[in-house]
Amino acid sequence: MNTLSARRSLLVGACVAALAVSSSVVRAQETPLAWAARLENTYRILPNVTYLTASNWEARLDLFVTRTPETPLPTLIFIHGGGWTGGAKEGRDLAILPYLDMGMNVVNVEYRLARVALAPAAVEDCRCALRWVIQHAKEYGVDTSRIVVAGDSAGGHLAMTTGMLPASAGLDRQCPGPDNLKVAAIVNWYGISDVNDLLDGPNMKAYAVAWLGSAPDREQIAKRLSPLTYVRPGLPPVLTIHGDADPTVPYAQSVRLHKALGDAGVPNELMTIPGGKHGFDCCNLTQRINAYAKIREFLTRHRLLDASKPPSTAPARPQGW
Numbered sequence: 001m002n003t004l005s006a007r008r009s010l011l012v013g014a015c016v017a018a019l020a021v022s023s024s025v026v027r028a029q030e031t032p033l034a035w036a037a038r039l040e041n042t043y044r045i046l047p048n049v050t051y052l053t054a055s056n057w058e059a060r061l062d063l064f065v066t067r068t069p070e071t072p073l074p075t076l077i078f079i080h081g082g083g084w085t086g087g088a089k090e091g092r093d094l095a096i097l098p099y100l101d102m103g104m105n106v107v108n109v110e111y112r113l114a115r116v117a118l119a120p121a122a123v124e125d126c127r128c129a130l131r132w133v134i135q136h137a138k139e140y141g142v143d144t145s146r147i148v149v150a151g152d153s154a155g156g157h158l159a160m161t162t163g164m165l166p167a168s169a170g171l172d173r174q175c176p177g178p179d180n181l182k183v184a185a186i187v188n189w190y191g192i193s194d195v196n197d198l199l200d201g202p203n204m205k206a207y208a209v210a211w212l213g214s215a216p217d218r219e220q221i222a223k224r225l226s227p228l229t230y231v232r233p234g235l236p237p238v239l240t241i242h243g244d245a246d247p248t249v250p251y252a253q254s255v256r257l258h259k260a261l262g263d264a265g266v267p268n269e270l271m272t273i274p275g276g277k278h279g280f281d282c283c284n285l286t287q288r289i290n291a292y293a294k295i296r297e298f299l300t301r302h303r304l305l306d307a308s309k310p311p312s313t314a315p316a317r318p319q320g321w
Contacts, residue, residue, distance in 0.1 A: 155192020
């Protein structure tokens with residue numbers, strides 16, 4: 001079986017298994033197998049498309065795109081977490097299912113981890129992925145006025161830098177082009193908004209230290225890579241989802257981000273998960289269902305989704321996720 005067929009079979013199988021154990025299915029008439037078949041009939045799955053070569057390494061993305069590109073869809077760029085030192089796009093296949101069922105294309109992105117290149121490589125790569133999506137919009141049915149970027153943990157940080165950085169930040173050197181890299185919204189799952197806060201003191205985290213390395217000016221680099229540095233009027237709407245008991249990314253960072261964005265007049269919301277920790281432990285089943293419902297409501301309110309489309313049947317937290 002070739003890579004494309006294997007990946008498609010894996011995803012469809014995951015759909016069936018996830019829906020079979022999930023209590024979040026609201027279209028009672030539709031079986032898990034029917035849902036998976038509908039997904040297969042709606043989207044082309046194109047894995048491991050190279051969008052950038054840097055540090056002698058190919059950065060790739062997976063495309064889940066409409067079979068009718070002449071009718072462009074809102075498109076979500078998803079960026080995986082892992083402390084900039086680990087993780088893989090393949091580990092987020094289940095996490096993107098709710099967005100597919102919202103009627104969005106999904107672009108699942110990988111980037112250079114610390115073992116390949118230290119900061120700011122990951123930030124630069126994700127900006128390149130956004131530029132690649134914009135450049136290939138017509139081919140894959142992407143509505144460039146409705147591009148949303150999302151991610152979890154370090155991926156939440158990268159989603160924010162991808163959507164918030166101005167061209168003047170100087171972090172587009174890997175893929176220079178017109179200074180029109182814009183997104184319509186950002187969905188931040190417990191992402192880091194102040195990198196410098198994690199390099200020293202009570203909030204120091206080994207993953208942040210590993211990503212920045214031993215550069216003598218690492219504090220300045222960290223500030224340059226922190227979303228809080230770039231808060232200003234005119235940014236796209238931001239939805240942050242964060243547990244208030246997160247031991248890995250301080251919840252206080254999201255509180256600060258929420259206030260800073262509000263003070264700048266940027267539409268934003270902070271959805272607090274009471275007792276929520278990090279990653280798989282951020283939410284129980286009900287909380288995760290509510291989080292995806294909030295995402296749908298947020299994107300619909302900002303006119304990025306079709307309000308007439310029925311609610312998602314995708315799994316909010318399948319067993320074993």
